[in-house]
Amino acid sequence: MAHTAMSGSGTNAGDDPLQTAVWRLRSRACWADAAALIQPRTAQASLQRASLLVERCLYTEQGWAEAEDALRTAEAVARSDDERGAAACERGQLAYAATLLGVRDRADEARAALGRAAALIAPGAPGRALLDFRRGLLAENLAQSPQAARAAYRRAHAGASAQGDPLLLSFTWRHLAGLALREGELAEARHGFGESLRIREELGYLVGTAPALASLADAETEPEASRLRAEAGRLFRLLGGVPTWLARQLSPPAATA
Numbered sequence: 001m002a003h004t005a006m007s008g009s010g011t012n013a014g015d016d017p018l019q020t021a022v023w024r025l026r027s028r029a030c031w032a033d034a035a036a037l038i039q040p041r042t043a044q045a046s047l048q049r050a051s052l053l054v055e056r057c058l059y060t061e062q063g064w065a066e067a068e069d070a071l072r073t074a075e076a077v078a079r080s081d082d083e084r085g086a087a088a089c090e091r092g093q094l095a096y097a098a099t100l101l102g103v104r105d106r107a108d109e110a111r112a113a114l115g116r117a118a119a120l121i122a123p124g125a126p127g128r129a130l131l132d133f134r135r136g137l138l139a140e141n142l143a144q145s146p147q148a149a150r151a152a153y154r155r156a157h158a159g160a161s162a163q164g165d166p167l168l169l170s171f172t173w174r175h176l177a178g179l180a181l182r183e184g185e186l187a188e189a190r191h192g193f194g195e196s197l198r199i200r201e202e203l204g205y206l207v208g209t210a211p212a213l214a215s216l217a218d219a220e221t222e223p224e225a226s227r228l229r230a231e232a233g234r235l236f237r238l239l240g241g242v243p244t245w246l247a248r249q250l251s252p253p254a255a256t257a
Contacts, residue, residue, distance in 0.1 A: 022052070029207045029242045031056035032063070035070070043083045046074040047090065054090050058097040059207065059243040067094055085120030086127050088113045093134055100141055101245070107142050114138060129159025129168055136175065150179050170199040170208065174215055181219050189219040207242060210235040214249050 015023075018037060025034035031052045040046035050070040056063045071090055078084040092113035095106035114135050121127045136152030139145045157172035159165075177192025193216035200208045210232040217228035233250050241247065 022048075024204075026052060026055075027203070027205045027207055029059065029239045031059075032066075040070070040073055040077075043074070043077045043079060046070070046077050047083065047086050050074040050087070050090050054094045054097070057094060058101075061101050061103070061244050064094075064098065064103065081120045081122075082125060082127060085117045085125075085131075088117035088120060089127065089131050089134060092117060092138075096134065096138055096142065107138075110138055110142070124159075126163060129156045129163060129165065132156035132159060133168060133171060133175075140175070140179070146179050146182065150176065153179070166199050167203060167205065170196045170203070170205070170212070173199070174212060177219070178215065186219055190216065193219055206235065207239060210239070211243060211246055211249075214246060218249075 022034045022037055025031070025037070035049045035052045035056075038045050038049040038052075040049050050067065050073070053063055053067040053070045057067050071087065071094060074090065075084075075087045078087045092110045095110035095113060098104050099107045099110060114131065117127075117131050118135070121131055132152050133156035136149045136156060139152055140149035153172050153176050157169065157176065160168035160172055173192045174196035177189045177196065180186075180192060181189035193212065197209070197212040197216055199205075200212050213228045213232035213235070217225045217232065220228060229250060232246070236242070236246055236250060
C-alpha cells in the first residue's frame, strides 16, 4: 500500500533516511522542500509527493496548482486498487480543503472522490483508517452531521490504533474531543485534546502542536487556558503564521458593548 503523508513515516529511528528527512521538513511546515526530495518515479512516490502538497494547501491556503499537478501525476501512474483508492482519497482531501477554506465550492467532488476511494480500499486495508478520518471531516464540516462524523472518527481511531499510526491517532483524538467539547463534555474533551498534544510533542510534529495547544485551551479554565494559547501563539509565529486558519482561533474575543 502506498503510504500517504498523513502516515508519519520517518518518525522512527530505523526509518529510511529519505523518509526521516521528509518528515523533519514536513513537521516544520516545509512541505515544498519535503516534496522536492521525492522523485515521482513510482506510484508510491508520486502519491506521497501529492499528499505533501495537498497538506500544504490545507495549512497555508497556497500551492493549489502544484498540488493539482502532483495529484494528476499520482492518478495517472496508479495501477492497483489500493493505489487508485489512495489517489482518490487525496483528491477528496484537496477538494475538501478548497471548499472549507472558501477557495471554491468543491464539496460534490470531495464526496464523489472519497466515495470512489471507499469502493477501492478494502475494510482493514492500511489506507482505510485515513479514508474514514477524512470522511469524518466531510461529515462534520461540510455536511454538518456530528453523529456521522463521530462514527467515522471512531472507525479511523480504531484503525489507526490497530496499525500503530500515532500521527493519525493524534488527529482522531483531537476531532473526537472537538465533538465532545461541542456537547459540553469537558472531561472527555480535555482528555482527547491532551492525548493529541502528547502524541504530537512526542513525534516532533511542530506544525500540528500549535493547533493542539489551542484546542486544549478551549477546554481549560483560566489561567491555564491563557497559558496554552500564549504557547500556541508563540509556535504559530515561529512557523510564520502556519496553519493560517489558526489565527482566528488565537485572536482574542471582540469586546462587547
